[in-house]
Amino acid sequence: MLAYLIxxxxxxxxxxLGVNLLTFALFFVVNTPDDMARMQLGVKRVTPEAIEKxxxxxxxxxxxxxxxxxxxxxxxxxxIFFEKSAxxxxxxxxxxxxxxxxxxxxxxxxxxxxxxxxxxxxxxLLLYVSFALVMTLFRATALDMAGVALCVLLMSISxxxxxxxxQFIASKLWHWVPISGYAGGIEGLRFLVLPIxxxxxxxxxxxxxxxxxxxxxxxxxxxxxxxxxxxxxxLRVLFRHVLKNAMIPILTGVVVVIPLLFMGSLLTESFFGxxxxxxxxxxxxxxxxxxxxxxxxxxxxxxxxxxLILTDVSYTVVDPRVRLS
Amino acid sequence: MIFxxxxxxxxxVWWVRQRPHLILPWVRVAQSRVGMVSLLVLSIFMLIxxxxxLHYRAALPDKNNGQAIYSSEVxxxxxxxxxxxxxxxxKTYSAPLAIHLYAKESIETPEGKQLRDYPRLRFGGAxxxxxxxxxxxIVKRIIVGALAGVIFVAMLIAVFRVSFAxxxxxxxxxxxxxxxxxxxxxxxxxxAGYHVLGTDKVGQDVLxxxxxxxxxxxxxxxxxxxxxxxxxxxxGIAAGYLRGWVDDVIQYVYTxxxxxxxxxxxAAAVLMMQVVIEKNADWFATSAARADVRLLCLCVILxxxxxxxxxxLLRGETLKLREMEYxxxxxxxxxxxxxxITRHIVPNxxxxxxxxxxxxxSALVLAEAVLSYVGVGVDPSTxxxxxxxxxxxxxxxxxxxxWWTLASAFGFMLVLVLSxxxxxxxxxxxxxxxxxxxxxxx
Numbered sequence: 001m002l003a004y005l006i007x008x009x010x011x012x013x014x015x016x017l018g019v020n021l022l023t024f025a026l027f028f029v030v031n032t033p034d035d036m037a038r039m040q041l042g043v044k045r046v047t048p049e050a051i052e053k054x055x056x057x058x059x060x061x062x063x064x065x066x067x068x069x070x071x072x073x074x075x076x077x078x079x080i081f082f083e084k085s086a087x088x089x090x091x092x093x094x095x096x097x098x099x100x101x102x103x104x105x106x107x108x109x110x111x112x113x114x115x116x117x118x119x120x121x122x123x124x125l126l127l128y129v130s131f132a133l134v135m136t137l138f139r140a141t142a143l144d145m146a147g148v149a150l151c152v153l154l155m156s157i158s159x160x161x162x163x164x165x166x167q168f169i170a171s172k173l174w175h176w177v178p179i180s181g182y183a184g185g186i187e188g189l190r191f192l193v194l195p196i197x198x199x200x201x202x203x204x205x206x207x208x209x210x211x212x213x214x215x216x217x218x219x220x221x222x223x224x225x226x227x228x229x230x231x232x233x234x235l236r237v238l239f240r241h242v243l244k245n246a247m248i249p250i251l252t253g254v255v256v257v258i259p260l261l262f263m264g265s266l267l268t269e270s271f272f273g274x275x276x277x278x279x280x281x282x283x284x285x286x287x288x289x290x291x292x293x294x295x296x297x298x299x300x301x302x303x304x305x306x307x308l309i310l311t312d313v314s315y316t317v318v319d320p321r322v323r324l325s
Numbered sequence: 326m327i328f329x330x331x332x333x334x335x336x337x338v339w340w341v342r343q344r345p346h347l348i349l350p351w352v353r354v355a356q357s358r359v360g361m362v363s364l365l366v367l368s369i370f371m372l373i374x375x376x377x378x379l380h381y382r383a384a385l386p387d388k389n390n391g392q393a394i395y396s397s398e399v400x401x402x403x404x405x406x407x408x409x410x411x412x413x414x415x416k417t418y419s420a421p422l423a424i425h426l427y428a429k430e431s432i433e434t435p436e437g438k439q440l441r442d443y444p445r446l447r448f449g450g451a452x453x454x455x456x457x458x459x460x461x462x463i464v465k466r467i468i469v470g471a472l473a474g475v476i477f478v479a480m481l482i483a484v485f486r487v488s489f490a491x492x493x494x495x496x497x498x499x500x501x502x503x504x505x506x507x508x509x510x511x512x513x514x515x516x517a518g519y520h521v522l523g524t525d526k527v528g529q530d531v532l533x534x535x536x537x538x539x540x541x542x543x544x545x546x547x548x549x550x551x552x553x554x555x556x557x558x559x560x561g562i563a564a565g566y567l568r569g570w571v572d573d574v575i576q577y578v579y580t581x582x583x584x585x586x587x588x589x590x591x592a593a594a595v596l597m598m599q600v601v602i603e604k605n606a607d608w609f610a611t612s613a614a615r616a617d618v619r620l621l622c623l624c625v626i627l628x629x630x631x632x633x634x635x636x637x638l639l640r641g642e643t644l645k646l647r648e649m650e651y652x653x654x655x656x657x658x659x660x661x662x663x664x665x666i667t668r669h670i671v672p673n674x675x676x677x678x679x680x681x682x683x684x685x686x687s688a689l690v691l692a693e694a695v696l697s698y699v700g701v702g703v704d705p706s707t708x709x710x711x712x713x714x715x716x717x718x719x720x721x722x723x724x725x726x727x728w729w730t731l732a733s734a735f736g737f738m739l740v741l742v743l744s745x746x747x748x749x750x751x752x753x754x755x756x757x758x759x760x761x762x763x764x765x766x767x
Binding site: 014015018019022023026027152153155156157158159160161164260266267281282285286288290293294296297300301304305 | 577578580581582583584585586588589590592593594596597599600687691694695698699700701710714718731735738739742743746747750
């Protein structure tokens with residue numbers, strides 16, 4: 001198990017290097033430091049000296065990939081790629097355009113993101129699985145058909161609609177909760193209710209339908225027939241046998257998402273004015289702050305790989321037949 | 326380009342018709358009521374999109390040394406058909422079917438006094454002499470429109486001699502044709518005199534904007550799929566069939582691509598595209614050309630970032646197929662790899678391709694709206710659901726509230742995506758070999 005984990009972590013390195021190279025190519029080769037300087041300085045006709053000065057201030061005055069002038073290992077380390085991109089491996093993201101430390105910004109913004117994402121995730125998972133179980137229990141009846149129809153309908157509604165509509169009804173018509181904002185502690189709870197509700201509602205269509213398909217696939221297998229032949233009630237069959245066996249496909253889809261919860265939801269956070277990582281990313285995109293976007297891309301892929309490893313580990317928990325080696 | 330697509334589709338349909346084993350799943354699609362009805366709705370959307378794609382530039386009346394000068398405004402056939410909607414712009418907001426503006430303005434009465442009131446619209450209900458006629462006129466137009474729809478369907482039935490009693494499918498389709506044509510008749514008749522869905526901030530007709538958005542949605546859905554397909558097919562099958570180092574490299578590439586959260590990857594790529602476009606502003610003659618290029622670039626970016634899912638599926642399926650006996654037999658006979666792939670593997674993975682393509686389509690239409698909100702979508706000057714929603718987002722907070730732009734953008738999107746989803750379900754049910762199909766063979 002431990003050996004497996006270590007090997008997986010080593011496998012992650014070339015992938016992260018690839019991600020790094022890709023974002024590096026996207027951000028620095030397409031948009032050279034000269035262009036960045038010109039854009040930051042804002043004027044169309046800036047003097048070459050001003051550009052050089054800006055580059056020196058921000059540390060962009062080095063060759064992109066290979067430094068011919070530097071001796072020895074400096075050929076590779078004394079470059080923009082090494083300083084700006086490779087440093088991400090130790091989570092040193094540098095500074096954003098407004099001069100703040102990106103790593104510190106990320107760590108303070110993580111908490112609000114989690115405060116929204118974790119409850120949404122767990123309430124949602126519980127709700128979707130139970131809805132899917134109910135549909136499976138009443139399969140091939142009018143109730144099941146209505147459930148599937150409802151799922152397809154909910155799936156077809158834009159996520160923007162859930163947010164805008166939910167905000168409108170709950171905050172403007174009924175004056176339940178504030179439209180947007182965030183506060184720490186118990187005070188902040190009322191800010192969280194609406195985003196969480198909307199987040200849960202937004203996923204119900206696609207997820208419940210997906211879980212229903214998984215359950216239906218399991219229910220046509222032989223062991224279910226055996227369980228029924230033993231005289232177990234349908235409910236017991238569903239909970240004791242089908243749910244357990246459906247865990248593997250469910251986990252495959254779910255565990256990958258858990259680490260990404262740190263990143264928050266782009267849309268929800270920016271609509272509700274929550275100072276999390278999602279709104280941070282959106283602001284960075286709108287302000288064209290490439291340093292932040294690059295950091296978020298890297299963080300996202302690290303978390304995704306962590307999620308993949310977690311998925312494998314979780315298999316061993318739910319299915320004793322799976323051994324990692 | 327769209328016409329090449331169209332001819333290809335028609336050729337494809339003809340080719341499939343020649344081969345009975347290929348028709349079979351389509352016959353199954355045709356046997357599902359939901360599938361046919363959603364296909365009908367989809368094809369109306371497609372028709373609007375196609376009409377909107379036939380561009381031309383109107384020749385200006387004055388000639389310059391015998392050479393025609395073309396106006397800079399690009400029009401489409403759809404604009405001509407909906408002529409009233411295109412040119413009838415008001416000053417600012419007006420509610421659906423209203424005859425007054427939504428904001429008070431000072432107007433001068435005939436007696437010369439200043440008065441703050443809601444001014445009459447320039448086009449909405451302009452034919453009415455008296456404001457009290459409005460309700461009666463609307464009811465009259467609805468009835469006439471509905472009648473036109475009914476007559477149209479009756480003519481269809483008479484021309485094609487379809488009998489009602491033949492089977493359930495024909496009846497369901499006919500019923501939906503009837504409902505649709507009544508609906509279209511009513512809307513078209515009302516649109517001739519009013520702004521059916523109101524007008525937006527700068528006075529453009531919302532119905533017109535929504536109909537124009539359909540084309541953007543369709544273009545994004547189809548072009549992205551076209552970009553994605555060759556990547557996914559080529560790399561997926563190559564990885565699965567050739568294995569070895571080819572497989573390793575391709576797997577590495579798609580793991581890298583898919584480990585970046587897709588929104589961020591798209592955002593990064595689009596940001597870079599914006600920088601390139603800004604840097605080379607002189608490449609584009611008009612802002613419309615720039616918007617078109619941006620739309621195409623967005624499709625390419627979406628395609629390049631979304632091929633990994635299908636690629637993984639195809640690789641898995643090819644790995645399974647290459648162990649099949651008929652392929653081993655072909656290898657034993659010395660058939661070249663290329664020939665094995667084109668003759669045996671590609672036809673056998675086509676159902677996966679088709680299913681995932683139709684499923685992807687609706688997701689792409691929804692994604693466009695979200696991306697446009699984030700600020701990495703289509704050009705702000707392109708009419709699309711995303712830009713409509715983005716512009717209308719703040720109108721909910723206005724007092725009094727302006728709800729119709731948002732409502733119609735979401736409504737049109739819902740219908741488009743819903744019918745695409747239902748059609749995708751019908752296609753999947755018909756093509757998925759895992760489903761038990763005893764009922765259709767008997």
